[in-house]
Amino acid sequence: MDFKNKLTYWYSNNKRDLPWRNTQNPYHIWLSEIILQQTQVKQGLPYYDAFIKQYPTVFDLANASEEEVLKLWQGLGYYSRARNLHTTAKHVASELNGHFPNNYKDLLKLKGVGDYTASAIASIAFNEVAAVVDGNVYRVLSRYFGIKTPINSTDGIKEFKKLASNLIDKEQPAKFNQAIMEFGATQCKPKNPNCTVCPLNDSCIALQKDMIEFLPVKLKKTKVKTRFFNFLVCIDNNKNTFLEKRTSKGIWQNLYQFPLLESHKSLSSEEFHLLNTEDSVLNNLKFDYSLYNTEDKVHKLSHQHLYTKFWIIETKELPNNSIAIKEIKNYPVPVLISSFIEAFNFNDL
DNA sequence: AAGTCGGGGGC
DNA sequence: GCCCCAGACTT
Numbered sequence: 001m002d003f004k005n006k007l008t009y010w011y012s013n014n015k016r017d018l019p020w021r022n023t024q025n026p027y028h029i030w031l032s033e034i035i036l037q038q039t040q041v042k043q044g045l046p047y048y049d050a051f052i053k054q055y056p057t058v059f060d061l062a063n064a065s066e067e068e069v070l071k072l073w074q075g076l077g078y079y080s081r082a083r084n085l086h087t088t089a090k091h092v093a094s095e096l097n098g099h100f101p102n103n104y105k106d107l108l109k110l111k112g113v114g115d116y117t118a119s120a121i122a123s124i125a126f127n128e129v130a131a132v133v134d135g136n137v138y139r140v141l142s143r144y145f146g147i148k149t150p151i152n153s154t155d156g157i158k159e160f161k162k163l164a165s166n167l168i169d170k171e172q173p174a175k176f177n178q179a180i181m182e183f184g185a186t187q188c189k190p191k192n193p194n195c196t197v198c199p200l201n202d203s204c205i206a207l208q209k210d211m212i213e214f215l216p217v218k219l220k221k222t223k224v225k226t227r228f229f230n231f232l233v234c235i236d237n238n239k240n241t242f243l244e245k246r247t248s249k250g251i252w253q254n255l256y257q258f259p260l261l262e263s264h265k266s267l268s269s270e271e272f273h274l275l276n277t278e279d280s281v282l283n284n285l286k287f288d289y290s291l292y293n294t295e296d297k298v299h300k301l302s303h304q305h306l307y308t309k310f311w312i313i314e315t316k317e318l319p320n321n322s323i324a325i326k327e328i329k330n331y332p333v334p335v336l337i338s339s340f341i342e343a344f345n346f347n348d349l
Numbered sequence: 350a351a352g353t354c355g356g357g358g359g360c
Numbered sequence: 361g362c363c364c365c366a367g368a369c370t371t
Contacts, residue, residue, distance in 0.1 A: 036366040043357060043365085077355025080369075114368045134366045154350070181366050190364055191360060220351085221362085249370095251354065301355055335356065 003144070003200075004169040004176055010199045011179030014186065016041070019048060021178070026100035026125040027058045033117045034085050038078060041185070047076050058100075061086065062093035070254060070332035079255060084112030104130045115161070123173040131164035132177045133157075136184025141167075142216035143188060146205030150219040222303055228266055229308040230275075231258040231337075233292070233344070236315050240322040243331055251301065256331040258310070266296055266307055287315040292344065299336040310340055 001009065015021070018041065020032035031051055035044040050072055055061035061069070066086050073082035088110045092100055101107045103126065107118040115133070122128035138151040141163055149156040169176035187198060193212065195201050206212045234242045243256045261275060269291060276289075292310040299306040325346050333341070 033366070038355085038365055038367055040357075040365050075356075077357085078367085080354065081367090084368080112368065116367060120366070132366075135364070136366065139364095178366090185366075189359095218363090222352085249353095253354090299356095303353060303355095 003167055006199050007179045007183055008169060008172065008175050010187070011175065011182055015178070015182050016186070018045070019052075024125050026102070026121060028052065029121050029125040030088075030100060030113075030117075031085075033120045034081050034112060035076070037081060037117070039076065044076070047073070055089075058089050058098050059093045061089040066254065067332060071330070074255075074332050074338065075335055079253060081112060083254065087111045088113070100125070102126050104128055120177065123177045127172075127174055129168060129170050129173045131161065131168045131173075132181065133161050133164050134181060134184075136181040136188075137164055138216050139190065140180055140184045140188045143206035143212060144200055144204050146209060146211065146215070148215070148217050151216045152219050225304045227304055227306050228263045228296075229306050230261040230263060230267060230272065231308065231310050231340070232261065232313050233258050233310055233340075234287075234313045234315065234318055234322070235325070235346075236318040236322070238317065239325045239346075240318050241325050241328065242318065242322050243328065243333075251304065252334045254332075256333050257337050267309065272309075272311060287313050289313045292340075297336070297340075306336065308336060310344070 020028055023029070032044075032048055035048050035051070051061075054072055055064065064086070066083060069086045070079060070082050073079060073085075076082075091110070092098060100121070101110065102122075104118050104122040107113055107121050108115070110118075113121070119130035119132045122130040123132065138156075138160055141147065141160055142149075142151065145163070147159070147163075149159050151157070151160060164180075167176075187193065195204070195207050195212065198204070198207075201207055206215050232242070234240075242259050244259050245254065245256050246252045247254065263271075263275070267275065272289070272291075290312045292312050293308075296307040296309060299308055328341060
């Protein structure tokens with residue numbers, strides 16, 4: 001058997017039963033692919049089920065508000081995916097009569113759909129011969145063929161795309177694409193792959209040269225920035241609070257949070273007080289404050305480590321643009337905020 | 350070509 | 361602590 005036959009044979013006997021594998025509905029395939037971008041199946045699965053249930057058709061998704069979509073996406077991260085998802089749903093619903101493009105070239109034009117996702121939808125939903133190259137494919141091919149070209153270099157991206165295009169089973173592109181990805185996810189894993197039971201272990205270059213742990217090669221590491229966040233958890237006698245929407249570009253765009261004061265270092269209570277006397281959020285208000293967490297809560301993102309303090313601000317009456325505390329749960333918020341809300345028992349007030 | 354964008358999990 | 365995950369988009 002050749003490479004593609006070994007893979008598809010292995011896939012037939014080892015594939016997981018996943019909901020998006022029981023359909024060719026382009027809407028379902030598209031939804032699953034967006035959710036699974038940079039996301040493990042285990043993490044994305046419950047979100048897929050929730051979206052299908054909440055929005056059975058692309059029209060249902062198109063008719064929702066962005067805030068509702070972000071709320072359902074809450075916790076999954078990379079929120080631009082959710083915003084683009086909504087944009088594309090509206091486009092497909094209103095401009096394309098609810099019909100997704102049925103080929104790679106046109107799929108590529110959709111917002112949030114890049115080379116990988118266009119190839120995935122074209123092959124899986126429409127059986128087009130379009131090779132997918134995701135993190136799994138990079139790993140499988142770099143190891144099996146012993147390719148040291150960095151997978152995130154311009155040359156590497158072209159080289160692996162070309163190689164995958166030459167290897168794909170033209171008779172069953174949908175099965176081949178899913179097979180090589182599934183193989184990378186559960187057999188040719190990043191750490192400690194069990195090569196002794198691998199169907200490709202008689203011809204894998206990396207295994208022969210003992211290079212498994214050094215492939216694939218990837219350039220540069222991300223530089224992590226440290227930031228200091230002070231959230232103002234305002235509470236008044238009528239059980240109201242403040243939330244603000246993050247409208248600017250950057251992390252958590254269009255999600256909500258407690259009013260934020262960013263500082264250049266972790267603030268003491270005295271420094272925090274001084275900051276507030278000059279800040280507009282609380283001006284003209286008489287308030288008492290206390291620090292909820294003595295130790296900074298550290299929230300780690302890919303490129304940022306957030307050292308966070310939650311300041312509890314109690315006052316008699318907040319301005320009328322405040323919201324009822326019990327309404328907080330309706331707003332999409334970052335995990336950092338939702339974790340605080342859960343830990344901080346507002347009922348004890 | 351390099352940066353940015355989340356959160357969870359493996360080791 | 362570092363790396364990875366069914367990547368896309370911006371600069």
